[in-house]
Amino acid sequence: MAAGDEHATSEVLRGLNRHLNCLNEDNKATRKRALEFIRKETVDKGLSSGVLQEVFSALLKPLLKCLTDPMERCRETAIAVLTKFIRCVPRPEEALPCLMLCLAQRYGEKEILEPAEELRLSAVEMLTLTVEVCGGHLAPYLNEMISILQRTIVDPFPDVKRESCRCTVNFAKCVPEHFHMQAESLVKPLMLTIAHQHSRVRVSVIEATGAVIQHGSGKNVDDVLSHLAQRLFDDSPQVRKAVTTVVGDWLLHMRDRYSYFHKLIPLLLSSINDEIPEIRLLAADLWRQVGAQWEKENEDDIKDKMDFLLNPPPHYPPGVERPGLGCRELVVRNLGRLIPAITHDVTDWLAPTRVRTSQLLSVLLLHAEDHNTQHLQPLLATFYRASIDTNTDVVNNCLAAAKLLGTFVPPPVFLKLLLEHVTTPYSSSHPWIPLMVLAAVLGGCSKPLIKPHLQQIADTLTQPDVCQEYQQVMYLEQLLACVDVLLHQCESDCGSVSLQLLQVLVTVQSLSREPELSEKALDSVQLLCKVQGLDSVMELHRRHMVQLLDWLSASVNTWSSYSPQRLQLHIIVMQSGPVIGEYLSQVMPLLYSCLQPNRDPEMRMSIFTMLAKLLLDANNTLDSQGHFRDESEKFLCDILLPNLVWQAGRTAAAVRTSALSCLLALLHGGAITPGQLLCREEKLCPRVLSALEEDSQLSRLLACRSLSAILRLIGASLHHEALNKIYPELLKCLDASSEEVRDVALQALGLWFSSLTDNYNPELCAPHLQLLFQQLLLHLDDPDSSVQDQVLEILKKGSSIHSALLKTEVEAVRDRQRTPVYCDQLLQHISSLPRLAPSQ
Structure with missing residues (x-):
C-alpha cells in the first residue's frame, strides 16, 4: 500500500476510534449515531479503494458484531454499511472468513435469529452481492452457504425466498466444480417452496431448481420431476414458461442428460400444446435445438437416415411441420419407455393431467411416424382407456392421436388387432370403444391404402355380433362413424361394399331410439347413394333389395319382439317406397311367416302397424306394380282373418286391434277389389262384427270403420240376410260411452240404408x-x-x-x-x- 494511503487510513481510523467505542455503549441511540457516523465517514465519503479496503478490514468485526444488536435500526444500518463496503472495496474476498462465519451463525441455524423479515431480506441481498463479487473465492465456504440457503429458501417472507433462489443460481454458477457436492441438500427446501402461493416465488424456485440440478450430481432429477410436471398445470403462464426454460436447458446442457431423456422429453413436449403462444413457440424452439444438438452429437449413427430419409412419408398430415430428424430419433429411441407413463397418466384422477397427457400422445406419435407400428398394442390399449374418459377434451385428443396412427401404420397391421377387438369388445360396459378408435384410425388412413381392405372392414361391421348386438346410443353412433369415415375416405370405391354398408345403416336406423341419430344415419344412406351416382335412396334399395330380403329371410323363423330383424324390415320397406312392390314374391312369404297366429304377439303387432302404413298408400308401396291385388285375397284370408279370431288376454286383444287397423288400411287403400272382398265376405263380416264387442274402444272404432268401408265397397252386392246381420251390432254401438264410436256407428248405419237395393x-x-x-x-x-x-x-x-x-x-x-x-x-x-x- 502506498505511503499516502497508509496515512489516509490512519487518519480515518483515528477519527473513528471514539465511535467504534460507542458501539459497545448500552444506550441504543448512541450506538445508532456511531454507526451512522461510521457510514458517513467511510462508504459515503468517497475514499480511495485502497484506503477503503484497509478501513473495511479494521471495521469488519465491529460491524459484524452489530448484526446481533438488540436495536433493529442498528442492525439495519450495520447491514447497509457492510453491503456498501462489499460493493466498493477491491478485494471483498478478504472479508469472507469472518463474514461467512457470522452469517452462517445468524441465518444458517435451525432457527433464524433475525426476527425482522426486512432485515433478513437485506442480509440475503448482501449474500447475493457477495457471491457476485467474490465468485470462486467462496468455494471454501460451501458448507456455510448451503446452510444459509437451506434456511432462507423456506423463510416465511416471500421476498426472502425469491432472493435466496436468486442467490442459489448465482452461487451454483460461480463454483460448479464444488457446488455439486452439496447441491442435493437444497432439493428438499426448494421442493417445499415450489408450490408457494405467490407465482413469482414459484418462478424463482423453478429457476433455482434448474441450477441446482444442472450443477449438481444428477442424482436428484427424479426428486424434482414430479414437482415440475405439476407446475406445467400452473395457472400462471410465467411459471409454466419457467418450467419449459429449465427443462429445455437440462436437455441441452445437463451432463447426464442422455440418462434422463425419457423423463425430460415429455415435460418439454407438453409445453408445445400450451395455451399461451409465447410458451408454445419457446418450447418448439428449445425442442428444435435439442434435436439439432443430438443429431450433431450422433451424426455417425444416423448418417444413412440423414442422407436418405429427407422426404416425409406419403399422405403426411397436411399443414403440419415435420419435426427434424434429431427430434424424431429422440422420440423413437425413447418411445418404449414413454408409453407406459403415458398409459398411466392418461387415467390420472386429475383432469388437467389427463388432458395434457392426451395432447402429448399426439405429439409423440407425430414424431415416431412408422415406428408406432412396434408399439401398436400398448398404444391401442392407451386409446381404449382414454376413450372412456368423461372429459371430452381427453377423448378428442385421444382420437386425434389415433388418427395419426392411421396415417403412419399400415392398414394390414392395425386392422388385424382393431377388427379383432371390434368383434370381441374391450369392455362389456363400453363396447363401442374399439369402434370409436377404429373410426379415428381409418380417418387418418389414405384412400389407396384402405381400398384393398374395404371388404374385410365391411364384412366385420355387418357381423351380427357387431352390428346387431348392442342398442346403446353411443355404440350405434360409433358404428355409424365407421361407415361415414369409409364413405368420406373411399367415396366411389365404397360401391364394392355398398350392400354391407347399407345393412349397417339400416340396422342403426332400426335400433336407434334417438331421432337425431336416425336422421344422421339417413344422411349417410344418402351419401352412400351420392358416392355411387344414384339418384335416390329408392334406387339404392332397388339395387340391393334381393340381397336385403334374403338377409332377413334367413332368420325369419326365429324372429321375436326382441329381434332387430323386424325393425330392419320396417326400415327397408318404408324407405323403399314403390320399389317394394317390385319384390312381392320375396316380401309376402316373409310376412306370411312372421304373422302366423302362433308367432310372437308383440312382433305381429309391430308388423301389422307397419303394413297399415303401407296399405294406406298401396299404390305407391306394395301395389306400385299392380301385383299386390293378386295377393290381397290370400293376404286377407291367410293373415288378417286368423289374427282376428278371438282369444283371451290383453295381448291377444292388442294383436286383434293391430290386425283391424291393417284391415281398415287394406279397405281404404284400394289394394283389394270389391269382387275379391265379396268372395270373402262370409268369413270377413263375422270377424268384424265380433270385434264390435271388444273391450277396447279403439278396436270397436276400427271395426265400425271397417264395416263402413265394407258397406261402401260391396254393400249393394250383399244378400239381405248378410245385411240383416250387420245392423243389430251397429245399433249396440249407439249406446257406447265413446262419442267417436257412436258417430262412426251412425255413419255405418247410413251406409247400411244406402246399401239396400231393389232386391231388398x-x-x-x-x-x-x-x-x-x-x-x-x-x-x-x-x-x-x-x-x-x-x-x-x-x-x-x-x-x-x-x-x-x-x-x-x-x-x-x-x-x-x-x-x-x-x-x-x-x-x-x-x-x-x-x-x-x-x-x-
Missing part, C-alpha cells in the same frame, strides 16, 4: 226394419243435438225403404219425446215422398 224386400224384412226404426227413434231424442241431426238424416234415408212403417213408428213415439220437433220434421219429410207401393 221391405215387407219380408219388415220386422228387421221395425226394430231398426224403433231403436233409431229412441236416439232421435238424444240429449246431443248433433246425434239427433245424424239420426234424422239416417231415418230420412230409411223412409224411402218403408215409409208407412216408419210413419207408424214415428207417430207412436212422438208424444213421448222430450221435443217433438225432429219427429215432426221426419213426418213432414215422409209426407212429401211420392206415394209408392212398399215393395218398391
Whole structure:
C-alpha cells in the first residue's frame, strides 16, 4: 500500500476510534449515531479503494458484531454499511472468513435469529452481492452457504425466498466444480417452496431448481420431476414458461442428460400444446435445438437416415411441420419407455393431467411416424382407456392421436388387432370403444391404402355380433362413424361394399331410439347413394333389395319382439317406397311367416302397424306394380282373418286391434277389389262384427270403420240376410260411452240404408226394419243435438225403404219425446215422398 494511503487510513481510523467505542455503549441511540457516523465517514465519503479496503478490514468485526444488536435500526444500518463496503472495496474476498462465519451463525441455524423479515431480506441481498463479487473465492465456504440457503429458501417472507433462489443460481454458477457436492441438500427446501402461493416465488424456485440440478450430481432429477410436471398445470403462464426454460436447458446442457431423456422429453413436449403462444413457440424452439444438438452429437449413427430419409412419408398430415430428424430419433429411441407413463397418466384422477397427457400422445406419435407400428398394442390399449374418459377434451385428443396412427401404420397391421377387438369388445360396459378408435384410425388412413381392405372392414361391421348386438346410443353412433369415415375416405370405391354398408345403416336406423341419430344415419344412406351416382335412396334399395330380403329371410323363423330383424324390415320397406312392390314374391312369404297366429304377439303387432302404413298408400308401396291385388285375397284370408279370431288376454286383444287397423288400411287403400272382398265376405263380416264387442274402444272404432268401408265397397252386392246381420251390432254401438264410436256407428248405419237395393224386400224384412226404426227413434231424442241431426238424416234415408212403417213408428213415439220437433220434421219429410207401393 502506498505511503499516502497508509496515512489516509490512519487518519480515518483515528477519527473513528471514539465511535467504534460507542458501539459497545448500552444506550441504543448512541450506538445508532456511531454507526451512522461510521457510514458517513467511510462508504459515503468517497475514499480511495485502497484506503477503503484497509478501513473495511479494521471495521469488519465491529460491524459484524452489530448484526446481533438488540436495536433493529442498528442492525439495519450495520447491514447497509457492510453491503456498501462489499460493493466498493477491491478485494471483498478478504472479508469472507469472518463474514461467512457470522452469517452462517445468524441465518444458517435451525432457527433464524433475525426476527425482522426486512432485515433478513437485506442480509440475503448482501449474500447475493457477495457471491457476485467474490465468485470462486467462496468455494471454501460451501458448507456455510448451503446452510444459509437451506434456511432462507423456506423463510416465511416471500421476498426472502425469491432472493435466496436468486442467490442459489448465482452461487451454483460461480463454483460448479464444488457446488455439486452439496447441491442435493437444497432439493428438499426448494421442493417445499415450489408450490408457494405467490407465482413469482414459484418462478424463482423453478429457476433455482434448474441450477441446482444442472450443477449438481444428477442424482436428484427424479426428486424434482414430479414437482415440475405439476407446475406445467400452473395457472400462471410465467411459471409454466419457467418450467419449459429449465427443462429445455437440462436437455441441452445437463451432463447426464442422455440418462434422463425419457423423463425430460415429455415435460418439454407438453409445453408445445400450451395455451399461451409465447410458451408454445419457446418450447418448439428449445425442442428444435435439442434435436439439432443430438443429431450433431450422433451424426455417425444416423448418417444413412440423414442422407436418405429427407422426404416425409406419403399422405403426411397436411399443414403440419415435420419435426427434424434429431427430434424424431429422440422420440423413437425413447418411445418404449414413454408409453407406459403415458398409459398411466392418461387415467390420472386429475383432469388437467389427463388432458395434457392426451395432447402429448399426439405429439409423440407425430414424431415416431412408422415406428408406432412396434408399439401398436400398448398404444391401442392407451386409446381404449382414454376413450372412456368423461372429459371430452381427453377423448378428442385421444382420437386425434389415433388418427395419426392411421396415417403412419399400415392398414394390414392395425386392422388385424382393431377388427379383432371390434368383434370381441374391450369392455362389456363400453363396447363401442374399439369402434370409436377404429373410426379415428381409418380417418387418418389414405384412400389407396384402405381400398384393398374395404371388404374385410365391411364384412366385420355387418357381423351380427357387431352390428346387431348392442342398442346403446353411443355404440350405434360409433358404428355409424365407421361407415361415414369409409364413405368420406373411399367415396366411389365404397360401391364394392355398398350392400354391407347399407345393412349397417339400416340396422342403426332400426335400433336407434334417438331421432337425431336416425336422421344422421339417413344422411349417410344418402351419401352412400351420392358416392355411387344414384339418384335416390329408392334406387339404392332397388339395387340391393334381393340381397336385403334374403338377409332377413334367413332368420325369419326365429324372429321375436326382441329381434332387430323386424325393425330392419320396417326400415327397408318404408324407405323403399314403390320399389317394394317390385319384390312381392320375396316380401309376402316373409310376412306370411312372421304373422302366423302362433308367432310372437308383440312382433305381429309391430308388423301389422307397419303394413297399415303401407296399405294406406298401396299404390305407391306394395301395389306400385299392380301385383299386390293378386295377393290381397290370400293376404286377407291367410293373415288378417286368423289374427282376428278371438282369444283371451290383453295381448291377444292388442294383436286383434293391430290386425283391424291393417284391415281398415287394406279397405281404404284400394289394394283389394270389391269382387275379391265379396268372395270373402262370409268369413270377413263375422270377424268384424265380433270385434264390435271388444273391450277396447279403439278396436270397436276400427271395426265400425271397417264395416263402413265394407258397406261402401260391396254393400249393394250383399244378400239381405248378410245385411240383416250387420245392423243389430251397429245399433249396440249407439249406446257406447265413446262419442267417436257412436258417430262412426251412425255413419255405418247410413251406409247400411244406402246399401239396400231393389232386391231388398221391405215387407219380408219388415220386422228387421221395425226394430231398426224403433231403436233409431229412441236416439232421435238424444240429449246431443248433433246425434239427433245424424239420426234424422239416417231415418230420412230409411223412409224411402218403408215409409208407412216408419210413419207408424214415428207417430207412436212422438208424444213421448222430450221435443217433438225432429219427429215432426221426419213426418213432414215422409209426407212429401211420392206415394209408392212398399215393395218398391
